[in-house]
């Protein structure tokens with residue numbers, strides 16, 4: 001785990017520096033033609049030191065919880081990122097929940113009634129869902145529901161009418177805080193939910209397809225196992241055979257892709273979806289920072305994402321053991 | 335008659351595999367079924383339990399178990415029968431138990447299936463009693479185990495405990511000891527025999543091993559390539575087999591006592607024809623050493639001895 005994180009710091013640091021573009025020029029703009037001012041800025045940003053020294057400075061201060069100051073806003077990077085993190089998590093978790101709640105049962109149905117019309121439909125839809133480009137799909141949803149039917153808002157997390165004090169940072173929770181409910185009733189919550197629906201659906205499409213396909217193939221494999229035959233031989237109802245005996249054993253691959261999807265939807269999905277829907281989260285922040293060559297923000301974001309990925313993987317390893325003790329034992333032994 | 339089957343045929347993907355099986359099992363009796371790998375023994379068992387896989391279909395003139403007409407049984411009847419008067423144990427006990435659930439949950443499930451409405455606590459007590467019945471020590475601790483923590487013999491004992499939870503009238507044991515060590519094998523067979531004696535249930539015991547059948551069964555039925563080729567009293571069949579295939583089986587058994595190696599059956603010359611392949615005349619022709627022109631006709635079961643119920647599918 002420590003080595004993984006070390007690798008992440010290296011990546012975070014060097015990747016951005018090999019990309020073209022000069023942060024100093026971007027920052028001072030036209031005045032970059034003045035060599036005196038340019039030098040001054042280079043020194044102020046610490047860019048005059050050798051790369052090794054810069055890297056060590058970055059790691060040492062990161063260990064102390066200091067990820068530097070944004071070149072653009074002059075605010076502490078960690079503060080800026082943490083303030084946006086809840087918006088991203090809220091969107092990512094909602095998307096993944098939708099994907100999981102629809103995709104997993106669809107996959108089970110496809111497996112149980114394999115080669116039926118239902119199976120064919122579910123698999124066709126999932127191939128479609130997997131292949132569409134996210135940004136195009138997001139725009140199609142906006143065209144239909146926001147512009148055509150006018151039932152969902154186009155951008156942001158909530159109507160500007162509402163003034164919601166950030167307590168948890170999660171809009172769905174903050175709009176349910178007692179003083180908010182006192183002031184606006186549940187309309188603020190409704191507005192937050194309405195703003196969440198389209199981006200979450202957009203983000204959920206690919207994971208939904210992946211969930212359905214993984215669940216189907218995992219269930220197909222498990223349904224031919226001896227213990228499923230035993231369960232039937234006991235006279236259990238088909239419902240119990242499927243959900244209690246087969247599904248639980250099929251969960252391991254589903255949880256694995258769930259973890260991968262969580263990481264990919266929350267991060268790559270966030271970058272596209274947040275940009276389309278002007279969702280004020282980490283993804284959009286990273287995109288803007290990349291345009292501005294804001295080194296500290298980019299490297300801090302990559303680092304935080306790395307830590308997030310490592311944590312999710314740890315959680316998944318733990319879940320394996322909880323689902324199937326035999327697997328858990330085998331893993332910890334190796 | 336606890337089970338009577340007339341002209342049972344099974345098709346795999348539309349091709350005949352099991353061809354016109356007629357047999358019966360009397361109450362309290364042990365019927366041994368012997369035959370080499372792939373001859374359709376498990377298919378017949380699955381048909382009797384209504385558990386044939388997709389693409390495999392059974393048809394019969396008559397199929398009746400525990401006074402239930404299996405040909406007319408709907409899903410509900412099947413479920414009641416499986417969790418009630420009929421039970422089945424399998425070849426590989428380790429993979430037949432669910433790796434994600436404790437012994438307690440799996441065993442209690444069988445108990446509750448047989449007695450709906452029983453309280454959790456008395457189901458647990460019943461589970462403990464069953465473990466004790468199948469000879470598992472420290473039953474309380476064992477209930478908490480997961481299948482991967484059990485030995486093969488212990489897992490098979492637990493399978494037996496689950497099977498007898500509903501006090502079945504007929505148990506089908508499909509090669510219950512093939513996957514186990516020789517010493518454990520003998521213990522499991524003895525346990526089955528004890529339970530059969532105590533409860534009076536009937537048992538269909540399937541095995542590759544004619545030695546096992548000789549030791550445990552009352553009657554035997556020899557299968558070859560989807561057909562019964564010989565049936566009769568175990569002692570008589572083994573003492574003087576009528577069908578050339580049975581002769582081969584018996585002759586290939588070294589020592590005729592104790593527990594011979596598992597590879598015996600392959601010592602009959604010639605290769606096995608796939609069960610779904612059509613053959614003109616006797617299906618054993620390609621491997622038989624006593625063929626003559628009569629073998630070109632399909633063979634039917636004939637009385638093989640004047641004073642007994644022995645039958646053989648051969649003109650000799």
Ligand SMILES: Nc1ncnc2c1ncn2[C@@H]1O[C@H](COP(=O)(O)OP(=O)(O)OP(=O)(O)O)[C@@H](O)[C@H]1O
Nearest residue numbers: 346351370371372373374375376377378387390609
């Ligand atoms: N699910 C299935 N679908 C199609 N064919 C099958 C299936 N399972 C088995 N078969 C075929 O059916 C034939 C009979 O198989 P069966 O399992 O009944 O043999 P068996 O006598 O029990 O053999 P063994 O002693 O190895 O258990 C085999 O030739 C096999 O190829």
Ligand code: SF4
Nearest residue numbers: 616619622624629648
């Ligand atoms: S009928 Fe002919 S081929 Fe078949 S077993 Fe008898 S002798 Fe052999």
Ligand SMILES: [Mg+2]
Nearest residue numbers: 375376508509
């Ligand atoms: Mg078999």
